[in-house]
Amino acid sequence: MNKPVSKKCPCGGGKYAKCCEPFHTGNKLPRTPEELMRSRYSAYARGLADYVRSSWHPSTLPEGLTLDDNPQWLQLQIIATGTHGNRGYVHFKAYFQVDDDIGVMEEQSHFVREQGRWYYLEGEVVDA
Secondary structure, eight states: OOOOOOSBOTTSSSBTTTTTHHHHTTSSOOSSHHHHHHHHHHHHHHTOHHHHHHTBOTTTOOTTOOOTTOOEEEEEEEEEEEEETTEEEEEEEEEEEETTEEEEEEEEEEEEEETTEEEEEEEEEOOO
């Protein structure tokens, strides 16, 4: 039996239909690195591997990327964002659950804008 899909957006930005769904369906492009980060987090949370791959810059996209080992994502916390020309960053914490354990991943993600479209370039995991 399929698990019911929440109407709330996994990124915490309100209702999914007005938040990240337009990005996931291709009806809208993220205008900022933060919008792209939120939409990517929501794609991970919803198991949308095609969107994760399409939002990743081709120069750094891992070959054969799947979400087969994807944990259950619980919450996204944006710490800082910024842009400088066609470069941007988002510092965030993402909380997840694997079995009975809760974990957190903290990352400084880097983004690049090409031909008006933002892409995830790479991320540096911040050690706690």
